[in-house]
Amino acid sequence: MRVQFLNSSSLKTRNIIKTTFAELFNEKKQLDKITVTELVKRANLTRSTFYTHYSNIYEVAQDYQLQTIDLLCNNDIKLYSKDDIENYFDTIVQCLKDNEKIYKLLLSSNESLLFLDKLKKIASQKIYDALKYDYDDRYLKLSLSFFMNGIIMEFLKYFRDESSYSLDELLLNIKNWFEKIFN
Numbered sequence: 001m002r003v004q005f006l007n008s009s010s011l012k013t014r015n016i017i018k019t020t021f022a023e024l025f026n027e028k029k030q031l032d033k034i035t036v037t038e039l040v041k042r043a044n045l046t047r048s049t050f051y052t053h054y055s056n057i058y059e060v061a062q063d064y065q066l067q068t069i070d071l072l073c074n075n076d077i078k079l080y081s082k083d084d085i086e087n088y089f090d091t092i093v094q095c096l097k098d099n100e101k102i103y104k105l106l107l108s109s110n111e112s113l114l115f116l117d118k119l120k121k122i123a124s125q126k127i128y129d130a131l132k133y134d135y136d137d138r139y140l141k142l143s144l145s146f147f148m149n150g151i152i153m154e155f156l157k158y159f160r161d162e163s164s165y166s167l168d169e170l171l172l173n174i175k176n177w178f179e180k181i182f183n
Helices: 008-028 036-043 047-053 057-073 082-098 100-106 112-131 137-159 167-181
Strands: none
Touching: 008 036, 008 047, 008 057, 008 100, 036 047, 036 057, 057 112, 082 100, 082 112, 082 167, 100 137, 112 137, 137 167
């Protein structure tokens, strides 16, 4: 039976599992090549400890995705204006900074592209909903598509160590691009 209410010990164990998973994922580059046996051995945990927290390896990967998607979909973050959207960018980049090591590991493989596509769709919809009354719908969707595709590609390059920019520099440029495109 999996843990339903997470205390500090459970959170620590889940973080150990997730970090070890990310290391293995970075080495193997494919989710289906990672086994529970290998993960628990490297993490110095028992199989029963793993199964107390997760049903399988795929659930660990999904936990990472849901953590980020929860941030993007957070209903406490309301976007009514351009200032709200800029603050939303701050929140996203801070989340990426807080989990930078993990994202570098997870985004090193091409399997991460589906995850990035989900993130792009969620963020695009939130921004679209905030701007849809101020712009011609047809051009807003096109501009937003170019803007979000550019952001996603720059983040991917950053986390694959192919960018010469820091996350703070990317955030500053994202805000500048946003202002130029949607002003």
